[in-house]
Amino acid sequence: MHLTIENISLQYDKTPVLTNLNADLVSGELIGLLGPNGAGKTSLLKILTTLQSPNKGDILLDGKSIIKRPKLIQKVLGYLPQQIPYFPNLTAVEYLNYVAVMKGVATNQIGSQIKSLLDRLHLSKTGHKKLKDFSGGMRQRVGIAATLLNNPPIIIADEPTAGLDPQERVSLRNLLAELANDHLVLVSTHIVSDIEAVANQILLLQSGQFLYRGTPTNLMTKSNGYVWEYPLPHSKPSLIESNSSLIQRSNGIQVRVLSKTSSQASAQSVTPTLEDACLGIFSGVIPL
Known part of the structure; x- marks a missing residue:
């Protein structure tokens, strides 16, 4: 149908x-x-x-x-x-x-x-x-x-x-x-x-x-390069970037950020999930 x-x-x-x-x-x-x-x-x-x-x-x-x-x-x-x-x-x-x-x-x-x-x-x-x-x-x-x-x-x-x-x-x-x-x-x-x-x-x-x-695959492909992770700063954890969330990994708490670039030197680009992609579209971070 x-x-x-x-x-x-x-x-x-x-x-x-x-x-x-x-x-x-x-x-x-x-x-x-x-x-x-x-x-x-x-x-x-x-x-x-x-x-x-x-x-x-x-x-x-x-x-x-x-x-x-x-x-x-x-x-x-x-x-x-x-x-x-x-x-x-x-x-x-x-x-x-x-x-x-x-x-x-x-x-x-x-x-x-x-x-x-x-x-x-x-x-x-x-x-x-x-x-x-x-x-x-x-x-x-x-x-x-x-x-x-x-x-x-x-x-x-x-x-x-x-x-x-x-x-x-x-x-x-x-x-x-x-x-x-x-x-x-x-x-x-x-x-x-x-x-x-x-x-x-x-x-x-x-x-x-x-x-x-x-x-979903095309949307996640569209989101490549907009998702970053870096270790939670111990000195000033309140200064994490906007459009971010905290995730517990085996190597400690990571900050996961939706952004075109990251201000953190230790940030690494990571593979987006569908949730990342959707949030990126809804927040305006990922262009339509």
């Missing part, structure tokens, strides 16, 4: 939220939508999922407008919102049965799909407990199961790892990467590590505008 974002703009009370966004999203890719809080990520997802209409522009699914015909995407979409709706007095199985009926899953497939998803998301032993007794991370996994019911060709997830522990985050990342082989998977997050190892394409959104659209 091919989802095309064409000149999308949105404003609230004359305040721009999204400005002339353009992008092509296709099946067989995991696309990471990255940006700081308030960048407009959730607003864009609401437009893509037909929960909101833009002031300008269009979204095309295989060449057809979902703004004019929202049911086109609603039939093929699995959406995981930031705040997952749930009914506290239902068990996980009861809730997933309810969602399955709402999504039109064939009656003779509901039981097997729910069992498979509960197993896959490590919930098989707790499926008959009430949702009010679940931890936040467990409810998040139930929401993910609900999203995947009926095997939707398009999966859109807004901050899907919220509330998950490190092991659960890895499991979900692996699941989304596997699904991306033959689905269109769009993951919105402000945590780069959530998609660093699995994204084929990334969209960097800041202040309602795309600063970068392309592969």
